[in-house]
Amino acid sequence: MLELRKDIFADERDDNLKEVGQPTQRQDMLGHVTGTSPYYDDHRFGNLLHLKLLRSPHAHARIRSIDDSAAARAPGVKRIIRGADVPVNLNTLLSLIQFGKDDEPSLATDVVRYKGEPILGVVATSERAALEALALVRVSYDPLPAVFDVEEALKPGAVSVNAAYPKNTFEYYGKYDHQKLRFGDVEAGFAHSDVVLEERYQMSPIEHAPTETNGSIAVPDTNGRFIVYTSTQALFFSLDTAAKINAMQSNQLHFIGGTVGGGFGGKVDTLTEPLSILAARLTGAPVRHRLSRHEEMQFGSPRGAERIYIKDGVKRDGRIVARKVTAYFDSGAYTRLSSYAAVKCAAHIPGPYTIQNVSADVYCVFTNRTPATAMRGFGVTALDFALECQMDKLAVAIGMDPLEFRILNAYRDGDMKAHRREAKNCALIECAQVAAEKAHWPLGDEYRRMSSRQGGGAARTGGADRTRAPAPAAPAAPARPSTPQRVSYERPAAAAPVTAPAPPPRSAPPPPAASPGGSTHGAPRFSSVFGTRRR
């Protein structure tokens, strides 16, 4: 059984909990273990047609001409679809909430902006016939210079990627080229710091690689309606997107989904539905549009690659006094959801820590790479990776225990966050304390006694006047001799003489004890740092 920590949020929680702590069965589990869960491709229709797309072999090129005459005559081909056939051939996903300009065609007509961008579709009686016909299409390209690096894309004279955003940056509120956060005075903070550490973090694009690839089947219904079986993660979002691109009313579309073979963010882009619906309209037959594994891996949008620079100033007593972040989100050739990722990133800076002086600039940048999209906390996860790496490096640089360093700087109730909102319901300190106990990681007594509910507020965050240079707060631990210096974590030998003591020796955590076997679901038992353990 789970043990609940009733002391946390005791005044806010309804104590009448019936489900928490009790195992309960998923409603779809029986279907999963019997192979009867209805994924989109588990529906069968007579005379099903298949749509496959011709994709650009160039990262950036002008399309001079397209010759599809041989493909149109190929065996089994029912219809060729070109950009001119798409009723609204320019869209951006978040236009549904009036956020951003339409920038991405369903089928490129004049310019291709990433390798794999769709140009033309073939609808045929089998996938094989469609692929064989695609091989007969002749496209003449004028290759254009391409840009693949976010900082290169922002330099003067860089190749312009996206016609809607010629400066290669997403425009917020119609005029701002990035998300900006200012709190206190970081430069003054750095001047007051004992150690200043600046690091660069580079993430890679990550493909979600769901075991079921993206796909959909559009079936003409009576009364001009279409039933669409789809793998989408976002049924109504995809419905509205498909309606817009096809210039249809949303009540002409009936989307059936919800059983998704893995998504992780890779199935919100509505990659297949608009064209399968269009193909069904143009042929009057059910049409399936299913990405191959190769298409899924190469052209399905990945998590965007972020580049994040962090510069921190920290005192020898462990307080972080200034944090400056510059982040670049690689959106690829089109916006999709990266504009939103940058907003989330800016909202998460400076992490769950109270820092008196914060400055951040977050850019959503267009390059000639595969358009990026949502993936499991996108915008926040990469930043957290960078921030927490940085926290470890800072702890080492000043000779503090990394967990105690986090506890010292963690938000406390009443602290003023860099976004000028008061921190409430903070629990990082308590989480860190429980984690330390679980891992048999020794914490100093004073860190064991710290609480999210104590010590927060104006005194800690430097008062209400955010324009002043930070006033030195009472040291939380005995101050060590401090001389301002820059520390490079990667090259400690080249850094100034190390005045900080080495971190206290830690015994390696013992291997986890064998599960007591009382749990039927394998979840670890939860024990309190304050209360008695149940073992």
Next chain:
Amino acid sequence: MKTPIQFRLNGEEVAAFVESGANLLDVLRETVGDLSVKGGCWQGTCGTCTVLVDGAPRLSCLTLAEACAGKSIESVAGLRRGADLHPLQNAFMERFAAQCGYCTPGMLMAAKALLDRNPAPTREDVVDAICGNICRCTGYEPIIQAVLDAARGDNRRRA
């Protein structure tokens, strides 16, 4: 040009006309209509389409349908007997060993091949048996525990 073939699917005789070069996955799903078999990569890398051919786990996407003439095929559709679930199915449910469920049919068949051959596998045996099956919800630990549970429990259904 199509070739007539006959094989057993989950104990029933099945006949189909197949194109030369057709793979077992497409024939099972499109021609025979066994939709419990799922396709994940169609190139032999993910294990999602695993079925048993004469008791051995095979990637149906890379198995020529014609090569299965006269053989016995097992898919997850044949695991359960009426209302009773196979011990592996029960254990997967109990252990929450499925999230999106798409890799589950292949996982179950890979695990069944193991238990049919080795009723008392070690953890290493289980890991080895499912090492060709990708679960992108990354729930490997519950799956391993479920297979061990099924092996330890009453496996009457295994015949």
